[in-house]
Amino acid sequence: MKKAVIFDLDGTLSDSIMSMKYSGDKTMAEFGYGPFSVQDYKYFVGDGAANLVKRALIKGGDTKLTHFEAAYARYREIFQANCMYQVKPYEGIPKLLEELKKRGMKIAVLSNKPHHATLDVIESLFGKDYFDVVQGQVDGVPIKPDPAGVFRILDRFGLTADEVLYMGDTATDMKTGKAAGAFTVGVLWGFRDRAELEEGHADAIIAQPLDLLKYCE
Structure with missing residues (x-):
């Protein structure tokens, strides 16, 4: 039993997909990428915030993840303030x-x-x-x-x-x-x-x- x-x-x-899209798009915009679709975010998510940021950067064209450290820190700040968005x-x-x-x-x-x-x-x-x-x-x-x-x-x-x-x-x-x-x-x-x-x-x-x-x- x-x-x-x-x-x-x-x-x-x-x-919760819109909370991650909202925070992700705000983050990526600061680095010149995005916005991305809801469907994109459904495949960015699932393996932790670091992997979400990496996948979004790669999708945007930063294939060498040059901006990863800065973008990851920024995403965490933005998401902490918006984790309940919709x-x-x-x-x-x-x-x-x-x-x-x-x-x-x-x-x-x-x-x-x-x-x-x-x-x-x-x-x-x-x-x-x-x-x-x-x-x-x-x-x-x-x-x-x-x-x-x-x-x-x-x-x-x-x-x-x-x-x-x-x-x-x-x-x-x-x-x-x-x-x-x-x-x-x-x-x-x-x-x-x-x-x-x-x-x-x-x-x-x-x-x-x-x-x-x-x-x-």
Whole structure:
């Protein structure tokens, strides 16, 4: 029986693409690049802020990443002030979380977004202490797809990998969950498509949040 669910944040719990596009475009404009499309940002995101900036710079033509250090520092400043720009939970997510809590299941967030921004988003959307564990990117812990973050959450819960579901919207998430030994559930309402989730060897793929419940038994 599953006892917990670990959620990715961006593209899984929160529809946050416009916050990253807004901050990314403001940053890139200072270096003479962009703006970029929403679809572009759906592929810039997912592997941490540093990789988002690198991908945007390369897309803009800075293939040698000459401006990376300055652009990365600037992006972090801009994003810190705008991390909630047009961010909202996906339809059906609040109901899913409510149902999981009714069943006595623990819920956690594991994100490659900086930890302070992860907390800001979660607390703004769902309230303080709504999730049992919230883990964003911190120094000393490798980002996904390294499973270190999953193992930290499992230790907090006192659970083994086969007792949790890992839910996300990218191949990076599927690789993270599988590397930890968890059952992985890919979602179709996020930033990537079914083909990517299948290539990431998702154990299950769902189209609506409440569809997760069938895998909680």
